[in-house]
Amino acid sequence: MSGALPPLREVIARHGLSASKALGQNFLFDAQLLDRIAAIPGDLRDRAVLEIGPGPGGLTRALLKAGARVTAIEMDRRCLPALAELALAYPDRLRVIEGDAMKIDNDATMGESYAVVANLPYNVGTALLVRWLGSAAWPPRWRSLTLMFQQEVAQRIVARPGTGAYGRLAVLAQWRSTARLAMKVHRSAFTPPPKVMSAVVHLEPAAMPEGVSARTLERVTEAAFGQRRKMLRQSLKGVPGALDALAAIGIDPQRRAETLSVDEFVAVARAVS
Template sequence: MSDLPPLRESLEAHGLLAKKSFGQHFLLDLNITRKIVRLAGPFEGRAVIEVGPGPGGLTRAIVESDAGPVVLVEKDPRFLPLLNELDTGDGRLRIIEADALKVVEADLVAGPAHVVSNLPYNVGTPLLIKWLTGPWIPHAMTLMFQKEVAERIVAAPGDDAYGRLAVIAQAVAEARIVMHLPAAAFTPPPKVASAVVHLVPHADRPDREMLKRLETVTAAAFGQRRKMLRSSLKQLGGGALCEAAGIDPDARAETIDIAGFLRLAAACGS
């Protein structure tokens, strides 16, 4: 990696600019990308998937680390020649031109793998939900989001940001913000600050059927978050459902903890 030109020079040489339609904002400071990789690791030889690597600022740091196979999923073909320059010839790097929302991760890596990404802003939340609720379970995820989205992931009951995303994420994984970044750290700078969230799936995470019920319950509860649960959950059983789950029917969604929502999801399927 030390033999490569600075990222800004590589971008200029290839005539590349960020595409707003892809939600692209490049992180070119290798001091920052190396810190993110340190927060994500140690990898101990496990595979790492990076989505939306763009010019490869984060990729350079991953390749320098103790990661095993490194799989890049990039939708924008303009970056493929630039990413190919990061191949050291040791067989670790694999570049896939694809939409990350459509790829099957189990086909990309064998065994447990980390996901480390500066996610494109327009698909960050759908990708997180895919990895939280889909059949493929990552070893851990270290992901950059807009600050507002990151706060929604880690929010606690009673917080203004507490909602569906917090419940689903924390039902599946331990989630915490490990780094904040100002808009000025990116090229071009976005209109908002960003934050890196580290998620480690629980050993006893809910199964996929329970997660489907949880998505149904949280959609109803937070869809009318200012209403009492007896009203917002009316189509699912209302007061009777709450009582079966040991939840106060007069409570509002924003006050119910993760365990409470899991009880509601279990009762919803009984």
């Protein structure tokens, strides 16, 4: 089916599309690269996939070619005609929803378990990730997240304790999911080329530690890394019960946030809650 589709550059030219800086867009044209991204979550045949910010549909094509049933959420109305053409080429396989992904209930929209695969708009990527990771219901309805970020953000998601990139995002990503850096993407692959390199991160849900909530962990990590150069006795004093929790667990309050493992942060959050 995809063989009958015109090249993406042609579609973009015909619809007069250009990447919007305000929406954090950067278009990908390289079909081989897009196929490699679509292959990261594994076999997508007849699987439900949620794509955020498809733009003119480069990654969408790769997902459809891989056999997925795609729901694409796009807030840039200029891109809708190009996506409509794609929906015609793949009958009953592509549903396009015009709207803001930050305001849409993904689980209700999908109605079944699903994979998320997206070249995320840079300006909402981290906020969407934190929302998926903070789901009250666990295991979540999503089965995997395959997401393109700026490389610096991707490295913060997979970072280990004691490294400069380790922080709140690493703890929130790793406390109940596994996260790996799946591939790096050179800036030259995009139109227009962003100023920074990009990378794709793949996350899968893991077992939920008992007796701790995502909200409490977010509160503890926000305080701890909000003043990362300070000792924990200073950075955590504004979180009720946090200093007592350190004492109860046996964590030296003179340590700094980046020296604590994910498990230690979970233990602090559990003691606080």
